[in-house]
Amino acid sequence: MAEQKKPTPVKPKKTTAVSESGERRVVLSAKTDPLAFLQEEKQKLTEEIEKAQETDEALKAQLTKKEEPVSSEFTVNKSRKAANREAEQAWEDAKKQMAQWSENSSFDWLRDDPNDEEDEEEGIPISRARRQPISPAQRRNRGYDRTKQILAVCLIFVAMAVSVGGFLFDKLDLVQFDDGVKTEVKPTDTSLLDEAAAITEEELKGLEFTNDYPMLPKGEVFRDPDVINILLLGTDERTTRFNTNARSDSMILLSIHTRNHTVKLVSFERGTGVPILEGEYKGQYDWLTHCFRYGGANLVMEEIQACYLLDCGHYVRTNIQAFMKLIDVVGGVDIYLSDREADYINHWYNYRYATNHVKEMSIRDELHAVGVGKNHLNGATAMLYARCRALDNDFGRMKRQRIVMQAIFNQIKDLSIPELNNLLNTMLPLIQTNFSRGELATLVLEVPEIISSDFETMQLPESGTFGKMSGMEGRSLFAPDFERNAADLKAFLYG
């Protein structure tokens, strides 16, 4: 019998093909072992099913985790966030709708062009913006003509200067301007001159009496174009209104050196015997202060020019009331008082001159108590201090007046613009001057210099350079050596 040949197992050959629907199919060749092949395929499928089941369980587990119960707080937050998200989404949708609507509408308004070069800087911090490089093309396209800019700025500054000028002239209009007509030197009833103003025996003590009237100095009046001399006159009216019957009890020269930036104050003793240069009493000798009554500010300036060879053509006049107001407007002044001065102010009623002064000025209620050392004085109290000569003499009074003046300037330094404006409004109507408006406007430029300076001071006649004499109607006068004083004054003012 022929031996039956055992068929050789043949590894099934398989190929893959893709159907039209994209499904993957296995195509068996005709000579493969179908059983083995099926078993093999079954195994593979079983593995795939197991993997799929594992994946499915993992997914299920994840889903289950998400659906775990959570706290109520979390739920609230979550719902709020969700609500916000919904609201934001609704707003975005609305904006899209509005933009769509706007595109369809013909009403269109101005908007910045995001492509516009002018807008490129918007939102850039200033430090970065400064460093932004600008290309030549950008520079050309700026659309700004620098020349026009400069022209415009010039125009605007001119307009501003005109406005400031107008403001200044508006203020200066408040001042009482001397019309320039020379005051008539008229006969005056000299008997009306107050004896209380006389030089006291105390003041004359120790001075050598002379029968020779002092001679006026010889030589030219000294001048310097860099020096502005202004005579500050304080007349003795008890009201704010000026009258021609007043005396210039306080005469202080304010000398401003515009090149050296220095400011100097020179006080003139009111009781200095001077020859009257004009009018009915011409040639007689009387107090310098009386010259104001005889011929006004012009005569006083003439006398000072003649006696001290001082170039002084301008004056600013104020009076006691105005001086008090000035101190009150600047908020009072800081003054250091000695024990005697403090006692004088606190017990003014013990001094005849001070009592008269307080009564005449009706300032009793305004005076306040002071102590030794630094005090902040109001107008009335500062005026009592500045007019005090009972403690020493008129030279001591002049020194106190200069101290008050320096204190006023110190106060002005700290004023705000509205306070300065208030100062001008209050004080300018209480000032008389022979400056023109233009000259005063120019002088305003010097004000910062004056205010910020520490003053150098001097008083005339200088100690040891004068004696005493008898003048008009037997009044006792100081008889200075004018020649020497003029030389010292020149050295002091002009170096």
Added chain:
Amino acid sequence: MENKVQNNYPTIIVHGFLGVCEGKYNYFNYIFRYFGGFTGDVVKSLNKRGYEVYLPGLGAFAPVWDRCCDLYAYIFGGTVDYGKVHSEKYGHARYGRTYPGVLKDLGTPGDHAKVNLVGHSFGGPTLCLFSSLMQQGAQDEIDGTPADELSPFFKGGHGDLIHSVTTLNGTNSGTTLVEMLPRSVRNGIQFGINSVIAATGRSGFAKVIDFKMDEWGLTVDPDEATEGFQNPLDLKDLIKKNSQSDENMFHQMSVEYSRQLADERYCMSPTTYYFAQRCVRTHPNKKGKHNANLTNTMPLFDLTAPIIGRYTNKSMGIDESWFPNDGMVPLPSQGAPYNMPSVDYYDGIKVEPGIWYNMPVTDNDHESMVGMFVNNDKTDNRFEKIIKAFQYLPDA
């Protein structure tokens, strides 16, 4: 609002402070134009593009009431009537110059049925008052003037002739730049300005720059300007009369006065559209104060913008929201006038008459908005866009 052109009404553009515009001679206007600067001319350009636009020259430094009266006469023709009560109150002449009238037929059906008004800077409050007077008149003038003497302007009832009022960088609620100055300083500045006007107003210079303050006696019609330069001090009383009164234009740019004016005079017309165009040329620093943007800002505003960008006044309710500005006017002030109904405009909002729309803020300074020192085409296009917008607004 329909999506088609509704009208072709004319537009009148009103200048602000310092504006020297149309005049009989006014050679200055040939050199430098308020709307257009040295090289541009917005009105001429718009006319060329087919829009009917007018630019009256109201007083460069004249108060708001007088400007309104001038504007009425400019539109309807005739002699300016500043009002019997008003002129007696402030002590100036009642009647001013005579104008031919550019829109004498305003109110007739057709293209001249209504007019659009656009005002820049101080032109803003001028138009607010003008439209209010057109709408409700002036009761004090009605009460104090014989009926046969009363100007129709003060009678009111003409609010429907105004199609729209638009303010550009308007000092609608004043500017803090003036508010921060004490009243006496404002008076002083106006005094200075008036001095210049008085010095030149009767001389041949009036033909170069016409400041138009005849009613105060500071200027005359250039045709009658036969005198030489005047010493302003001789005219001191005339100068002071204006500068120390509430009719001081500089003072009228204060927040204080603007609010007072709005309370006393302003009203809304139910047939007029109101738009307030606002501009800002500043950005905040680390402390929240505002400084001028670095590029393309007029140098003057480099100085003024930081001043406005730092000014607050608690008693006036001026807080840090007033810091953003265009170099001259704070942002809130450029919006609707004080206490007037208003809404911020946004794309898609239905535009209706009788309410102010605060329009989207753009990046411009106070002068570049009207074409000073900037690209001319851009300015012309800007104004054309505004006028085109008016054409789509239906009659109310």
